[in-house]
Amino acid sequence: MSVKNGDMVIVKGSPRYYVKGGRLNFNVTKITPYGIGNLFEQFLRLKQKLEEEGLFDDKFKKNIEPKKIKRIGVVTSKTGAVIQDIINIISRRNPNIDIVLYPVKVQGAGAENDIAKGIDFFSNYENVDVVIVARGGGSLEDLQPFNTEIVARATFNSNKPIVSAVGHETDYTIIDFVSDLRAPTPSAAAELVTEDIISKKQVLQSKILRLIRSFDSIVNYEKTKFNHNIKTLKNLCESFINERSYMLSLKLTKLSKLNPKAIMKLGYAKVSKNYEIIISVNDTKVGDELNIEFIDGDIKVVRR
Numbered sequence: 001m002s003v004k005n006g007d008m009v010i011v012k013g014s015p016r017y018y019v020k021g022g023r024l025n026f027n028v029t030k031i032t033p034y035g036i037g038n039l040f041e042q043f044l045r046l047k048q049k050l051e052e053e054g055l056f057d058d059k060f061k062k063n064i065e066p067k068k069i070k071r072i073g074v075v076t077s078k079t080g081a082v083i084q085d086i087i088n089i090i091s092r093r094n095p096n097i098d099i100v101l102y103p104v105k106v107q108g109a110g111a112e113n114d115i116a117k118g119i120d121f122f123s124n125y126e127n128v129d130v131v132i133v134a135r136g137g138g139s140l141e142d143l144q145p146f147n148t149e150i151v152a153r154a155t156f157n158s159n160k161p162i163v164s165a166v167g168h169e170t171d172y173t174i175i176d177f178v179s180d181l182r183a184p185t186p187s188a189a190a191e192l193v194t195e196d197i198i199s200k201k202q203v204l205q206s207k208i209l210r211l212i213r214s215f216d217s218i219v220n221y222e223k224t225k226f227n228h229n230i231k232t233l234k235n236l237c238e239s240f241i242n243e244r245s246y247m248l249s250l251k252l253t254k255l256s257k258l259n260p261k262a263i264m265k266l267g268y269a270k271v272s273k274n275y276e277i278i279i280s281v282n283d284t285k286v287g288d289e290l291n292i293e294f295i296d297g298d299i300k301v302v303r304r
Helices: 038-053 081-093 111-123 149-157 172-180 186-192 199-258 258-265
Strands: 010-018 021-033 071-076 098-103 130-135 162-166 270-273 290-292 297-302
Touching: 021 098, 038 290, 071 081, 071 111, 081 098, 081 130, 081 186, 098 111, 098 297, 111 130, 111 149, 130 172, 130 186, 149 172, 162 172, 162 186
Parallel strands: 071 098, 071 130, 130 162
Antiparallel strands: 010 021, 270 290, 290 297
């Protein structure tokens, strides 16, 4: 392996003393990593062990349905940005969701026991629907509690779905493989387990506004069409009435010309005998009493 300044390694070899020059040399026969290298080897060994036992199998993964989630349990530190980010994102997306925090140490001696206890607590806590196990980024040593067997088994045995959100997007820990869902960051975990009802509400409001505009447009169109039809009908009615009025006027004029009174004004008179109209002199004889009607009255005469 290549070694650079600052690396922690375990070196195997043998010393050589040069008494004459007062020098000590060390001939290296084997170099193995120490510290981070040792932690990584532990990580790989535990990963292989748990994988062989089936703790990573998809068939054991619990389904997570954001629409059904009403309360979320969070296992993380009570201080720092992680819990605040989770609270802020969940509250922004769905203010109706409750958040229950189980505060734990997320690094250092005994942190893995705290984390496992937090997972066990929520496993038997009926009032949460999903659990987020989270911490911010850090070195391999900082993330070590999440690479432990006790945390892995607590996660696998949990009765509630577990979402792991440990470190940054490029960080992978043992809990990520055992959990039901791995989120690249704590903020992403908050988004994955919540339904964004605020955005949906805004989309719904936008659709309602579009529907109202469409309805208004239809109403205005039909109103314009109705007014046009009314105007057209009015014009047709007026045209019909005018035409009938004209025809009536013609008939009245014609009737007025046939009115006996109008004819009498021209100097004509109506002659009748016993209320029967006389239209010819041949209809009378000497001695008949005739009634002659003028425009302003009538007279009775006797034919001679």
